[in-house]
Amino acid sequence: MQQRNIRLVIAYDGTNFCGWQRQRNGPTIQEALEKTLGIITQETVQIHGAGRTDAGVHALGMVAHFTTTATMPASAFVKGPNSMLPKDICILDAVDVPADFHARFSAQGKTYRYDFFTGAIQPPTERLYRTHFPCSFDPNRLHPSLDLLMGTHDFSSFEAVGSRDRTLTTGRMAVRTLFQAQCLVDPAHPEHFSFRFAGDGFLRYMVRNLVGTLLWVGTDRLSTEQFQDILAAKNRERAAPTAPACGLFLEKVHYEES
């Protein structure tokens, strides 16, 4: 039987999951997908994601791959699983890819979006997908700091606490390159604003730590110079608290051909 390699594009509402990666503490997206695809293929399926998202983080275009000897057309890995998966997980696309495609190692980058609501009282229908930040916030104050983030930097100041030791042990560096670092106000809804970051890779909590610290710049609690100092310090203790999970969306994983 021929071994196939299937690439999936997946969207999920992370609200009720303990993140992407399979674990004992509660339901995960990986576990739900592996279970459902196991039923469809009648094989034990192991999914490899392009990365992990943390508990409560959403995805519009996570990418993963799995190998199988099942012979159905790749499109059968969309409709069939979607009818069985919990409603907060959805497979958007499934295609056969070459054997050397690996969702994580072949990825050239990712795009994340982080959504806020700045009004005094947030409508409950937005609470699961936008962080409430009821402060006078000037996105224009952020542009110099966002410009500073573009390009290649050691992002240790924005890495999850505890990751530093692992980085030192494994030799894995905290250097990453950002291609896009934006703050956009929705012209139709001035109380809605978003950050968007695209880069070749992201450290754990990096987007949420960047966003948390940029909020301090946008509310005049930090100057651009202080933000620059924090980036240069390579020390997580200098940056602001991590922004909540619910505003964060993994929008896209980038590959050579896409």
Next chain:
Amino acid sequence: MQQRNIRLVIAYDGTNFCGWQRQRNGPTIQEALEKTLGIITQETVQIHGAGRTDAGVHALGMVAHFTTTATMPASAFVKGPNSMLPKDICILDAVDVPADFHARFSAQGKTYRYDFFTGAIQPPTERLYRTHFPCSFDPNRLHPSLDLLMGTHDFSSFEAVGSRDRTLTTGRMAVRTLFQAQCLVDPAHPEHFSFRFAGDGFLRYMVRNLVGTLLWVGTDRLSTEQFQDILAAKNRERAAPTAPACGLFLEKVHYEES
């Protein structure tokens, strides 16, 4: 002790409620508000809403009033209750109003919005607040039918099944006046489109029945003439099925001064 009349503006996520009106079958918005305001005022509170929303329908600006002899400033009916209410209900505003203000009888009209997603597969993060309608849909085909709806009509064809008998018994007519009947595509998200209806009053299920039937016009299953015939027939059996609750938002209740 002086009797006060307090007007509230309320937003809620209807997903997990059996609608606005107190009932035995499950949790309702009215019940949650009465319970919380009862604790705040130390009185038995009875809330009068501007209308009822059905199970699963959301609100961005429901209006209600209640009377109390409690002496705290009206603003205390915002923050205090919000810290105790379930996260899917939120009081946006509370003000003292004259004794003759009645949320329902003083209302001059309401505005409803209905949101759709037309892409093939809906991102799970939209599933609770947009109805999925994966069809080729031409909003331009709808404009003549929407124009027909403007003004004063007998909307019996779009009233909930079973309401007709009650209408005949009580003599309450199905004549209503619409001030606004629109279909809008979000230019930034072409897969998002919305209906918006404003009128002096709405029959039960009227918006969802109008929307269900207008979808048939937008997908070429009905002509404008056939839509006109359905409106003129004053017969619910002629119109299309009721659209789901999750896409419907009560946006605003209109009063003389607002």
